Amino acid sequence: MKNSSMKLTFIITPLMVVLVLGSYFYSLWAAEVKRRDEMPQDGAAALSRDLLKYHEQTGTFPEELRPLVGKVWDAKKKREFDQTGKVFQHGKVFYLYARRTPHLFSL
Incomplete structure (x- = not known):
């Protein structure tokens, strides 16, 4: 055993x-x-690319970020903006957008 x-x-x-x-x-x-x-995840580069794509299409940067939906971004996805449309939340990161001139922006 x-x-x-x-x-x-x-x-x-x-x-x-x-x-x-x-x-x-x-x-x-x-x-x-x-x-x-x-x-x-930092998406500032992708957001800048999308803003430049919008600028190529319209010739000017938007006053707020909402016009990107449908022109550059997929309209089916839900986007989180503040009331002014200049603050965009993606994941855990907030992006503050400001148009300086029709051909210059800050992010």
Whole structure:
């Protein structure tokens, strides 16, 4: 009986070590994925590109960001603007837009 329990120990111990190490590495990976998903993504370059595309189409920058919906942006997607239409929220980042002249803007 003692000999068969030793054989069983040699089978179960490596399986338990693999299980513990697998759980540990999975928890590290899951924490990294969660941290990466919570990081704000900067979209200022894409927003500037879209504003330049609007400028090419109309010859002027818009007074507010709402006119981009339908001309440059997909109208089906819901966009979050403030009451003035100059503050745009995308994810966890807020973008403040100001038109300086018809051919100059700040973001």
